[in-house]
Amino acid sequence: MSEPDPKPPAIEDPDLGLQLIPDQASEYAAAVDYLYFALLGVSGLLLALLFGLVVVFAVRFWHGVRRERGPGLAESRERRLEIGFVLPLTLSFLGLFYWATELYVDLYTPADPDITIDVVAKQWMWKVQHPDGTREINTLHVPQGEAVALRITSQDVIHSLWLPAFRLKRDAVPGMYTSAQFTPTQTGTFRLFCAEYCGTDHARMRGKVVVLSRADYQQWLAGGAAGASRAQEGGQLFQRLGCSGCHKPGSSELAPALEGLMGSTTELADGSEVVVDEAYIRDSIIEPQKQLVAGYQPIMPSFSGQVSEEEIMQLISYIQSLGNGGKND
The missing domain is CATH 1.10.287 (Helix Hairpins)
Structure with missing residues (x-):
């Protein structure tokens, strides 16, 4: 079962004053x-x-109202x-x-990012997890000069992540993933908002983006209590949920092998084909009978209500790590 959400910290608005035109803090x-x-x-x-x-x-x-009209x-x-x-x-x-x-x-147009950060929206906070497992709420730390990809979803209602200084806005929708990518060009602290009305405390759903130099970002990560990486946490959850009983390494008797699965094309029981991406993995965890792989029985149980959106993202990161030689994303 997923752990209860932590209490959001007090809102710390960046001291930027009135800005008719926000700073230009990204490449585009x-x-x-x-x-x-x-x-x-x-x-x-x-x-x-x-x-x-x-x-x-x-x-x-x-x-000329009283004058004679000339020829047109x-x-x-x-x-x-x-x-x-x-x-x-x-x-x-x-x-x-x-x-x-x-x-x-x-x-x-998607490109290969230098770092992928998970963002989960929830009334009324932004929950962030970095690849090494570091977590933060209502604050997003990113390195300057590196291509940063955000994998965004929502735990309850529709939200919208808005980073004005980076000219970036993406919806956070329950049950699906949206992505955004940007490259910070200057260090500093910038505003973060929810741009979609999401309930009574919508105005409080804001935070800040902190852009650090590469060295300072690594130092900030090292100073946190991250513990296991995001992929390692996904691997631990994979064992705890009993997934390894069917998805045994190197075996595909009861269920498809997960090594190298991400990004591949899989044939389904109805004869159609699907590309294994993040959305497909999520559906397979929540609704395993929705797109059944050809040649397998519908024996996988649904984990709907048993895992949170953050934990699903951890499982996805674990499966991604199996697809590139065990290297964490």
Whole structure:
């Protein structure tokens, strides 16, 4: 059974004062800001043009209301004026759309991270676990200059992890994993919020991100009471839950072998195939009959309600470690 959640510490807000534009603390923060200001500039220019035309035509109409109307513009000239206004505007917004699409693809394309950190949202706190097992609540320590991947989920309702200085926001959804990746570029302390209303104490669900140099980050990890790594804790839980009785190392008689399983393609009993990823492993723990592997009987029990989201992440880390020669992630 999972242990009760610790009491969240008092909220420590970073002393940053009022910031209309947050600091640029990640590699792509500047790129996001450039796009934002370009969109703001084009929209402002269009608004000024339209408002100016409204004022000009209103004044001209007011002064010329009793005058005889002259002949209108020729149809061909009207068409040229319309095209001359619409075409540059369309090209401008298509250019912004292409720019935004390129940035979006770059931000959401997964890359090999230097470190993967688990984040579990719960009313009303953020629970964090580092690969070596170090835990913290409402605070996220990360090393400067390293690609940091966050594996995010929720224990109860939908939350949203928002790191303004890193221009990063991801939903935390019960029963599924979302990921985010960023590379901190400057040391310091930055704000962390929940950007999705999640209940009465939503406003208190905030914290801080502490970016340290690589040496200081390693020193901070060494100073904590981490004990076993995340993968090692998953291995201990694997033994404690009795999983090793069927998933014996090097054996696949009663259940699929776990060595090298992560990332592979597995055939299911219905003839379809599935890539073994974090979501599949989680479903196999909570709903083992949902996607039954071909050639095996439905004998695995469900561990729903017996393991927490943090413990599921530990089990996933353990299985991942079996897929790369026992090296912890």
